[in-house]
Amino acid sequence: MFQSTTKGVLHFEDLSPQQFEDLYRNILHITGDYQDIRAYGIKGSDDGVDIFCTEKATGLIFFIQCKRYKNLHLADLKKIVNRIIEGNNDYQGHVISVVATCDISRDAREGYKSYALDKGFAKAFFIGLRELDDMLHLEQFDRLKEHFFGVAFNQEKIARQKLKYAEEGELLVTKLLRKIDFPNPKIQKDIIKNPSRKFNYSKVIIKSIYDNVYPFSNKDDQPSSWFISFLHDIYNNGIQLHLDAFRYEEIVVDCCGNWMLKKDFNNCQDQSDILELKVNIIGRIPYYNIANIKMNGDDFYSEPIIICVFDEISGPFTEICYEFHDYATNKRIMFEKGQRAWMSEYDFYELKQKVNISNIKK
Numbered sequence: 001m002f003q004s005t006t007k008g009v010l011h012f013e014d015l016s017p018q019q020f021e022d023l024y025r026n027i028l029h030i031t032g033d034y035q036d037i038r039a040y041g042i043k044g045s046d047d048g049v050d051i052f053c054t055e056k057a058t059g060l061i062f063f064i065q066c067k068r069y070k071n072l073h074l075a076d077l078k079k080i081v082n083r084i085i086e087g088n089n090d091y092q093g094h095v096i097s098v099v100a101t102c103d104i105s106r107d108a109r110e111g112y113k114s115y116a117l118d119k120g121f122a123k124a125f126f127i128g129l130r131e132l133d134d135m136l137h138l139e140q141f142d143r144l145k146e147h148f149f150g151v152a153f154n155q156e157k158i159a160r161q162k163l164k165y166a167e168e169g170e171l172l173v174t175k176l177l178r179k180i181d182f183p184n185p186k187i188q189k190d191i192i193k194n195p196s197r198k199f200n201y202s203k204v205i206i207k208s209i210y211d212n213v214y215p216f217s218n219k220d221d222q223p224s225s226w227f228i229s230f231l232h233d234i235y236n237n238g239i240q241l242h243l244d245a246f247r248y249e250e251i252v253v254d255c256c257g258n259w260m261l262k263k264d265f266n267n268c269q270d271q272s273d274i275l276e277l278k279v280n281i282i283g284r285i286p287y288y289n290i291a292n293i294k295m296n297g298d299d300f301y302s303e304p305i306i307i308c309v310f311d312e313i314s315g316p317f318t319e320i321c322y323e324f325h326d327y328a329t330n331k332r333i334m335f336e337k338g339q340r341a342w343m344s345e346y347d348f349y350e351l352k353q354k355v356n357i358s359n360i361k362k
Helices: 017-031 074-087 106-118 129-136 139-149 152-176 185-193 345-361
Strands: 034-039 051-055 061-067 095-100 123-127 203-208 226-235 238-242 248-254 259-261 274-286 290-294 305-308 319-326 331-335
Touching: 017 034, 017 051, 017 061, 017 139, 061 074, 074 095, 074 106, 106 123, 129 139, 152 238, 152 290, 226 274, 274 345
Parallel strands: 061 095, 095 123, 203 305
Antiparallel strands: 034 051, 051 061, 203 226, 226 238, 238 274, 248 259, 248 274, 274 319, 290 305, 319 331
């Protein structure tokens, strides 16, 4: 039974012509109904055939032409028939099949079939957009669909699953938080000054769900599957950690809030409007990456162990950002990738004046 396709037709237009041919050739292999499947859709081929194959049950040869077109008319289909006939002497009594990423009218379909049969083909098939889409929603083609269309075909399912994991992760994080009486001005001021006070804990262990070396270190050529860190704050989608509580990064920012890491900064024509700041390095772990939290630690560490989904490049983090903390005023400025800094032009010049005075005193 065909699965529902009401969630949207697959985006065949995202495939190159060669990828589209490869897709259909793989469909033929998976069905198991054909043998001697050969790809002939190479640049410069003049026989009009992209794929040859033989139907196991009948022994009939299929001459298949794949078209990644938005529209096809009867005249186009007749040209395809003629080209295959001109390039192949042994077509009579066999099968022609046109596979396309569009649908055609009933008249065009019947006219094409009649024309092909009159020319000597035993059968003529047209497989259009709706037939292809229905076919690829069958369970047997799931892996093929995933390979050629990535996660797009399953986007809703993945989004729902991520939402569920985020809700579960957020619930786990509430165990780390203090019960705060926000109407209390003293507590509010303390939280603004030090957002890590939202937590009952400071130090935590971050551990991958794939880890198999804890409590020992990973080999030198392997990324860390667990590490010690310090809670910094929560944000709208998860928790923030100090990536290195004892090391700062340096950034360069202008009066409009545009910024970059100092190590990436090469030259600027107007040096007077540039400010260099030392900032904390902050890693963000989204709620959906948090699988479990062992609140009481284990035999090796008494601090909470936050078990997360890691990837090979960024570990549990989906985002790295930077924070400047003005300890005199307790003002905090966040620097996020792709966004201007959370600061006004007034903040910029006020801060620049402070930095200049500090440098003079040094």
